Amino acid sequence: MHDIRLVEVGPRDGLQNEKTLVPLATKVELVNRLSATGLSVVEAGAFVSPKWVPQMADSAEVMQAIARKPGITYPVLVPNEKGLEAALAVGVTEVAVFGAASEAFSQKNINCSIAESLDRFRAVIDRARLSGVKVRGYVSCVLGCPYEGAVDPGKVAEVAARLMAMGCYEVSLGDTIGVGNPRAARAMLKRVAEDVPMGRIALHFHDTYGQALANILACIELGARVFDGAVAGLGGCPYAKGASGNVATEDVLYMLNGMGLSTGVDLDALAAIGTWISGELNRPNGSKVGRALSAKG
Secondary structure, eight states, X not given: OOSOEEEEOIIIIITTTOSXXXXXXXXXXXXXXXXXXXXXXXXXXXXXXXXXXXXGTTHHHHHHHSOOOTXXXXXXXXXXXXXXXXXXXXXOSEEEEEEEXXXXXXXXXXXXXXXXXXXXXXXXXXXXXXXXXXXXXXXXXXXXXXXXXXXXXXXXXXXXXXXXXXXXXXXXXXXXXXXXXXXXXXXXXXXXXXXXXXXXXEEEEBOTTSOHHHHHHXXXXXXXXXXXXXXXXXXXXXXXXXXXXXXXXXXXXXXXXXXTOOOSOOHXXXXXXXXXXXHHHTSOOOOHHHHHHHHHO
């Protein structure tokens, strides 16, 4: 048992905002390379409408082509029963549903209220569990919303607890626009942990304002042990032009290694993948650790 579990979201959350379509072969190779680093979770795709997220239109093909390794889960995002049906058809073993703690964000992102989204997810979660498929829940905008501003931690706790009660084994709390700071992150996590066991909470920080590592450290001090990240800091914030997206998994891993916390993940191997995928996408490597290790040769 390792001290910290890292959930790699680069192939899904990291790639979904790339403006140029990434070739299927590159997506498959990215997942396969990540599978060889010691990661136990690699989020591989999303069964969503190609009209809204064209980058994820080939997720079924990705799932059929990757070399799934024993001991590694490859979750996919499913917004509704139609998405779940398509995911089940290619043999997924874990899916994720994606809600929000902000009413305005829920309306603009998935065209329904928070209450309506939870009602929709209930059928998805029930069907998935009947099929022997685990379900992870995401709650977005836990520290701020591009439309509403500050978000009440009590609302985050309410949505997280509802997802847990419906059957999610874990709930990932996402700072979608990266506006959080350690004090706010601690306060939010403490409030959620009143309603959801700490051991079933994950944190998903974006690094828009450069606070992600500090936020992760603050949450570790409170007892959090699961964190999402994207190799090379893949992704971007569509609500803040030019802003960085997900915290780079390499940067999180370097910090954890320095703290003596085990993850089972090979930093050098992960950094090499970050350098490779950044070149494939013709974009700067978003990981400071990745750039430093690359410069050392």
